[in-house]
Amino acid sequence: MSHTPTVESNHAAGASRPFAVGTFNLENLARAGVEFYPGEKWTDEQVRRKKAAFANILRSYRADVWVFQEVWDGGLLREVIAEAGMAPGFSLIESDQTRTNTPRVWLLARAGIVARKVPMPSTMPAPVEIGDPEKDGSKLVVRVVEFERAPVVADIDIAGRTIRICGLHMKSKRPAYPKTASMTVDGATIDFAPEDILPDLDPRSPPIGLLRSSVQRLAEAAAARRLVVDWIEREGRTVIVAGDLNDTPEAVSTQIIRGDTLRFSFLKPRDKLNPVTGQPYDNAAMASAVARFEKVRFLDAAALFQERARRDVFFTHIFGGDYATIDHILLSRDLTALDAADTLLRERYGIPERAPIGSLVYVNNVNDHLTDKDAGRPPDASDRVVSDHGAVIAHLSIRQA
Numbered sequence: 018m019s020h021t022p023t024v025e026s027n028h029a030a031g032a033s034r035p036f037a038v039g040t041f042n043l044e045n046l047a048r049a050g051v052e053f054y055p056g057e058k059w060t061d062e063q064v065r066r067k068k069a070a071f072a073n074i075l076r077s078y079r080a081d082v083w084v085f086q087e088v089w090d091g092g093l094l095r096e097v098i099a100e101a102g103m104a105p106g107f108s109l110i111e112s113d114q115t116r117t118n119t120p121r122v123w124l125l126a127r128a129g130i131v132a133r134k135v136p137m138p139s140t141m142p143a144p145v146e147i148g149d150p151e152k153d154g155s156k157l158v159v160r161v162v163e164f165e166r167a168p169v170v171a172d173i174d175i176a177g178r179t180i181r182i183c184g185l186h187m188k189s190k191r192p193a194y195p196k197t198a199s200m201t202v203d204g205a206t207i208d209f210a211p212e213d214i215l216p217d218l219d220p221r222s223p224p225i226g227l228l229r230s231s232v233q234r235l236a237e238a239a240a241a242r243r244l245v246v247d248w249i250e251r252e253g254r255t256v257i258v259a260g261d262l263n264d265t266p267e268a269v270s271t272q273i274i275r276g277d278t279l280r281f282s283f284l285k286p287r288d289k290l291n292p293v294t295g296q297p298y299d300n301a302a303m304a305s306a307v308a309r310f311e312k313v314r315f316l317d318a319a320a321l322f323q324e325r326a327r328r329d330v331f332f333t334h335i336f337g338g339d340y341a342t343i344d345h346i347l348l349s350r351d352l353t354a355l356d357a358a359d360t361l362l363r364e365r366y367g368i369p370e371r372a373p374i375g376s377l378v379y380v381n382n383v384n385d386h387l388t389d390k391d392a393g394r395p396p397d398a399s400d401r402v403v404s405d406h407g408a409v410i411a412h413l414s415i416r417q418a
Contacts (some may be wrong), residue, residue, distance in 0.1 A: 033414045034176040035378070039080035040344050041072060042186070042406035045120065046097075047089035048264060053120070058102035063402040068097050070386065070403040075101035078381055078410045082132070082173060083125040084184035085258040086166075086406075108132040111183070112169035122169040122186045122260065127216070135170040135181070139163050143243065145236040161236035167374050168241070168260075177418030178255065180352075181248055185241060185260035187270065188234040192226025200262040231270075232342060234263060238273040246313045249349060255374065258315060260345040263407065265341050266317055273349055276314035280306050282364055304366035309358055315347040318411035331382050333407035338391035346411040347379075353377055373414045383408040 040297060048051045049061040059067070075083070075098065088094050098107065106128030113136060114121045126132035144162045148155030170186040194210035200206070212222045241258070248254040264270050274277055281303075289297050298306075319331055319342060332340040350359075352375040363370065384407030 026186060028410060031373075033416045035412065036175050036180075036375075036415045037078070037410055037412045038082045038084075038182065038257055038259055038346060039078060039381075039392070040084045040086075040184070040346060041071075041074070041383075041408040042069070042086040042261045042344060042404060043094075043199070044404035045086075045087050045089060045190055046071075050087070053089050059402075063280065064093075067404075068093070068100055071097045072100035072102075072114035074222040074383055074408060075103065075321055078383070078408070079127075081127055081130050081383060082171075082182060084169065084182070085123045085125065085183075086186040086261045087120040088367050089123075090125050091123065094125075098125065100296060104128040108171075110134045110169055110171050112167040113138045114167045115334045116166075119166055120186075122166055122184045124169045124182065124184050124238060126171070126173060130283060131174040133172045133174060134207055137168050137170045141236075141240040143240075145239045145389040155329055156245040159232060159236070161233060161240075164237050164240065165233060168244075176415040178415060180415075183245065183256065183258045183260075185237075185258060185262060187237045187261065188239075188265045189263045190227065190230055190234075191231065192223050194226050195227040227352045234270050235273065237249075238270040238284055242273050242276065244275065245315070245349070246276075249313045250309075251395050254349075255351050256315075256349040259345070259353070259409075261344050263269070263343050265343060265346070267392075272346065274315065275317065276310065279310055290307050297370045300366060307362050307366050308368050311362065312350060315349055316353050318348055318380050319382070319409060321353065321377050322411075332384060333382070334386075334405065335387050335389045340389075344406055344409050346409055348377070348411070348413075351375070352413060352415075373416075374418075375413050377411065378414050379412040381408070381410040381412075383410070 019030065045053045045057070045059075046067065047059060049059050049064040052058045076340045091109070095109065098109070104127070108124075108126040108130070110124040110126075110132060112122040116139065124132065140163050141161070144160055147159040148157045150156070150158060151293060165188045171182055173182055185303045194211070194212040196208040196210050198211050199206050199208045212218055245256050245258060248256050257273060262271050264272065269278075284286055289303070291298060324329055331342055333342050333344040334343075351371070351373055354373055362368070386403040387405070387407055
């Protein structure tokens with residue numbers, strides 16, 4: 018397990034400040050004996066081990082800000098923080114979650130870091146809607162109005178600047194089935210999904226359940242993308258998105274949040290033609306479009322670090338024998354140096370150079386506690402009751418304002 022690096026500034030001496038952000042899914046942090054899902058609860062020993070492991074990670078990596086997912090009990094999280102020996106004066110911010118049958122997202126800022134909560138309810142600022150049969154004859158009709166788990170958002174003051182951090186826990190790939198059946202047991206009515214009766218499950222049902230989950234996750238990505246674009250374009254903010262996005266860097270939902278759904282480096286000739294006049298856009302029009310989209314595109318901290326470190330192993334989750342990175346820290350463009358694609362586009366369209374306010378120094382990937390159950394069961398598997406996710410910590414250098 019590697020520990021926090023000594024941060025060396027890429028700016029002039031004394032003109033920048035180190036700043037570290039981490040994300041960690043705590044896998045159902047709940048009290049011993051409390052059933053968080055039907056048939057699922059921890060023992061006293063399992064909770065003790067989880068708390069000790071989490072406290073050790075907090076001590077070892079010393080992030081200024083953490084985003085935590087799957088927290089059922091805020092009091093238990095405070096116990097973890099106390100066990101880690103964190104100095105008094107920290108800020109602990111809870112998401113504005115309205116649903117009670119799902120865990121919450123929390124944000125922790127250590128003492129000395131000013132963190133101001135930005136209210137963000139589960140209800141999306143604007144519904145994600147696709148198709149209107151009456152207007153366009155669409156056969157695809159989708160309307161999603163709520164996040165499965167409300168984001169947690171906070172403004173962080175660092176180096177004379179304000180960075181907005183958006184903590185997410187997006188819909189998982191677990192098939193979603195509507196509870197369309199009910200049964201009375203001991204006088205109580207229990208609603209359930211027929212597909213949850215495992216012996217009766219039709220093999221044709223899981224694909225539909227996965228489709229529901231995917232649509233929800235994609236809608237959450239689109240809603241989150243609207244938020245970050247508004248914050249950058251309308252409010253001029255610097256933004257970091259951190260959390261369990263429940264999919265890989267290449268997944269469409271992750272690309273949506275990053276803003277990679279339109280890449281000017283790969284435009285087809287037809288994309289450069291005005292559909293009304295049939296004439297190609299002039300350089301000024303293209304430069305304006307490129308500058309606007311590149312300004313609101315995010316870069317993945319892990320991907321940037323891997324390019325520099327030539328690291329060939331990075332993962333935060335193991336499922337079915339597949340090692341994947343589904344926990345991400347995404348940086349708005351003013352926090353990073355220009356990448357090769359950005360530089361090429363700016364040269365091609367004559368867009369002025371910009372000076373970033375920060376740089377990426379290092380990225381930690383904490384995953385020693387993960388177990389590949391499909392490859393075998395290690396002798397100490399019963400002791401590895403920590404989390405089914407790894408942690409990611411991005412260390413930045415922020416130029417003093």
